[in-house]
Amino acid sequence: MPRAHSNGLELEYETFGDQADPPLVLVMGLGAQLTVWDTGFCELLAARGFHVVRFDNRDIGLSTYFDDLPAPDLAALIGGDLSTAPYLLSDMSDDTVGLFDALGFAKAHVAGASMGGMIVQQLAIDHPDRLLSVTSIMSTTGDRSVGQATPEAMAALMRPPAATREQNIEESVKASKVTAAPGYPPREDELRAKITANYDRAYHPAGALRQAAAVTASGDRTEGLRKVDLPVSVIHGAGDPLIDVSGAKATAEAISGAELVVLPGMGHDLPQELWPEIVETIVRTTART
Template identity: 70%
Template sequence: MGLGAQMITWEDDFCELLAGRGFFVVRYDNRDVGLSTWLDHLPAPDLAALAAGDLTTAPYTLSDMADDAVGLFDALGIDRAHVVGASMGGMIVQQLAIDHPDRLLSVTSIMSTTGDPAVGQAEPWALALLTRPPASTREQALADSVEGYRRLGSPGYPDDEAFLLAKATVHYDRARHPIGTLRHAAAVVASGDRTAGLRSVRLPALVIHGDADPLINVSGGKATAEAIPGAELLVVPGMGHNLPRAVWPEIAAAVARVASVAGQ
């Protein structure tokens, strides 16, 4: 999953759609969020210094997070896997394809980008939502989450406020670790542009992006598909920076389609 996002952002019903197509589905919390290890012995990164080009304050990179996934493969006895990532998770999947192609069967990158600063840029207001200081109370944290879900979500598939509040509550009560999210952001900035590495990828690949994504502009998805030889690009009208239930069947079918190419 993405920046600061827990594995339950891959909702049960979506996972069951994939399982219904014959996949053994594994979802997990990235390091520093959810119920995975919180690396609080590491320093807080200096994002301003990172943006200025000083990468020394990043406690880890996307390559380290890709290595985590391979470690999970090993722990579960999985030799090779179809990998699907959304947002920062898409970046991790891309890094997996660059660093560990021998462990993958296919690659699906959703609402993500290559790291090229010329593409995939956020709307200023969307970036402000993502970078505001963490709330100091549970009530404010839930309100902030609901606002973020609503404004970053899909204008073509709006969710009602009660659903968004229920989602925010489940996530808050399971685990909340804002400093881990900050270290995720540092990993993204410090990892740079993957375009050249993606050109070496020789795996069946699918790129999915919404045309109404305010956080990672659709140009990021298009650039990803252009960088990976033979990648399929699926642009979903009306989809923002989330995975609305109405498009789950289309996304599951597309993931299965690219997986079937790997099986040929």
């Protein structure tokens, strides 16, 4: 895969579709590599007339790591002491604009999932002139009174790093079942194969911890979102245990004209059965440009 230079970083990326089509950049979530945007999902979007780009955020996958930074203190960050925050979501949104620059995009459509939704929200606040449309998927505003996780889902997300490859795969399968779509449970063989491939591609739990610190330290985006004047859609699963649907509702309420799409049976994942509806919402959003 190619690598783009962005703000002194190297970002691993992959493209789908015709370069002459409008660019659509996909931003993934906490600790998630570009491969979590399934190839089939990207191909569906490309078939609808987009030059699709998926990439590894900083500190994950095959992009630049920040292992020279001290470990963040999540408890202190939650308490308001931001001194150990390695970077913020605004830095990650700047990375995305740097990717635009490296690929020659004056403007692009963006869609982000989970932490990626937070990043594209930050993009809309900080760099509205570089965006054509925004789709925020299974995300929230940063207001701690909305979008809370269930205790089981939070435990699955924040489990300590595994000691071995086999332990990581087993624990990741269990965690994915906790956060998956209740109406569309994943097939275990397919889930295990994807988790194994991602582990073998790149395993970097220290980067995921720093990304979690960035989310915690970045605070509430609600007031910034009130000023956003772009075509925006907010997609969320009605049964999401990791980010409650209240996070999506707050996002849509903050952005004038935003479309809210709540999908029954969807959890904190992108089940293949719902790809057509998710793709259709993204296409509808881009058409409002």
